[in-house]
Amino acid sequence: MLGLLAEPVPGGAEVDVPWADLARMTQTLRCASRVYVRIARADVRDGQELRRLLASLPWSLWPLPQSVAVRWAVRKATSARAGWLAHETDRILALRPVGEHPPLTLLMRVTGPEVEVSVDAAGRPMHQRGWRTEQGEAPLRETVAAAMLRAVGYDGTQRLWDPMCGSGTLAIEAATWRQPAQWRAWDVDAWQVPQPASVAKLLPRGLIVAGDVDPEVLAVARRNAERAGVADAIDFRPAELAGQLRDGFVPQCVVVNPPWGRRLGGRNEARRLLQRLAAVLVRDALGARVAILTPEPQAMRDLPVAHATSRQVDCGGTSLFLVAGTIAAGPARRSR
Ligand SMILES: C[S@@+](CC[C@H](N)C(=O)[O-])C[C@H]1O[C@@H](n2cnc3c(N)ncnc32)[C@H](O)[C@@H]1O
CATH class of the missing domain: 3.40.50.150 (Vaccinia Virus protein VP39)
Structure with missing residues (x-):
């Protein structure tokens, strides 16, 4: 529909687009539940590396003040490492003010030593079109x-x-x-x-x-x-x-x-x-x-x-x- 060449991956599809096409995607993709944009990736072994990664995110691209919600996807890492990353990330991000905007949702994918950060481009699940405040039995997404x-x-x-x-x-x-x-x-x-x-x-x-x-x-x-x-x-x-x-x-x-x-x-x-x-x-x-x-x-x-x-x-x-x-x-x- 958008004329983009997407690569199917488990659970979705990947595509390389300029920012302008990203805006078009979040406005016109009807079957996608979420659009995530990869924005940073680094090996994280200690608190300093985590702070550096989070500070490198292009915060100025989103309207502030903005609260931040984080979703985690962890592979090839112990639960102790996953717990430490979640705790430290919350601590660092808690400094950000809570505003009237919906939270900015980050997806943090941990694979072994690496942490990859993506941002939810639509800001909320895209099946929530906004009109459904009442539903029958078994409503369709x-x-x-x-x-x-x-x-x-x-x-x-x-x-x-x-x-x-x-x-x-x-x-x-x-x-x-x-x-x-x-x-x-x-x-x-x-x-x-x-x-x-x-x-x-x-x-x-x-x-x-x-x-x-x-x-x-x-x-x-x-x-x-x-x-x-x-x-x-x-x-x-x-x-x-x-x-x-x-x-x-x-x-x-x-x-x-x-x-x-x-x-x-x-x-x-x-x-x-x-x-x-x-x-x-x-x-x-x-x-x-x-x-x-x-x-x-x-x-x-x-x-x-x-x-x-x-x-x-x-x-x-x-x-x-x-x-x-x-x-x-x-x-x-x-x-x-
Ligand atoms: C699974 S629900 C549809 C849900 C709908 N797609 C939504 O998003 O809310 C099935 C619907 O079929 C209706 N239905 C069942 N038998 C029917 C019939 N013989 N004629 C017309 N509607 C019928 C039920 O009343 C019910 O609302």
Whole structure:
């Protein structure tokens, strides 16, 4: 999306970018939970070397006064060394004043004698878009919602349907797709880099339909959309999935996060719901791109998804499968 060449690494990707692109990344990357910038690295054997490392950080790049939070990742070091580093770092950084700004989060990676310091460029987890103050059962992380939208090739202009919208995460993510991010904790003006041009566009009405059988959770979704400033762009429909598109709305993209397991009272119930979903998708959305989140990829055999691809995604500690393809009549076919 940003045209950057990133190298996949366990748990993420690495990329070399100038400061200006970093500002763009924190504003436009929708699937990333955090963006860390490596800023210093040194062998640390005693307090003096630690003080020198911390003093070398480019503190002036961030607005002050600023409190500092530290996360640690320790490999090839004893727990005594890890404890000493954490204690000494807290002691040195405690001298920094606590201001009204969100804390600057440092990630300190210890590997044997080496300590590498990175800074969290967005200042807070990027899935926290800011509008979710209420949630339904099993809300989706906004970053996973973004991955599902990307999997159906959503670009902010297609007709989109979420038939089981819960608290509205997928619909709200879709409606804000072309707006600049609101998930940075502070303004990158402080880095004196040019602000990216605004990509905000008014979303035409009538492109996004979000339904749910539960009117209470739908009211939560509507309030969430109001907080995100996109309530007018989403057509919320309180109905069972089979009755949501009676007006002839023809979706080009469908995204579904069905309930699973205990919430449904067991596997048979889950299977019955999927079969029902399958029949409705063929009737109301044939030919549309679809993305479904499931704990069991084998459950997809009940769904009419052609050319399906499946990838594992981390949903806040739970691993699920994101299956994407095209809605087709007849049995599911997999491409890989
Ligand atoms: C896992 S939740 C969706 C969570 C949502 N993605 C979010 O971020 O909040 C599944 C939703 O499906 C809805 N649901 C279950 N059966 C349904 C049906 N037959 N028709 C429409 N909605 C249904 C439930 O009410 C629930 O809100």
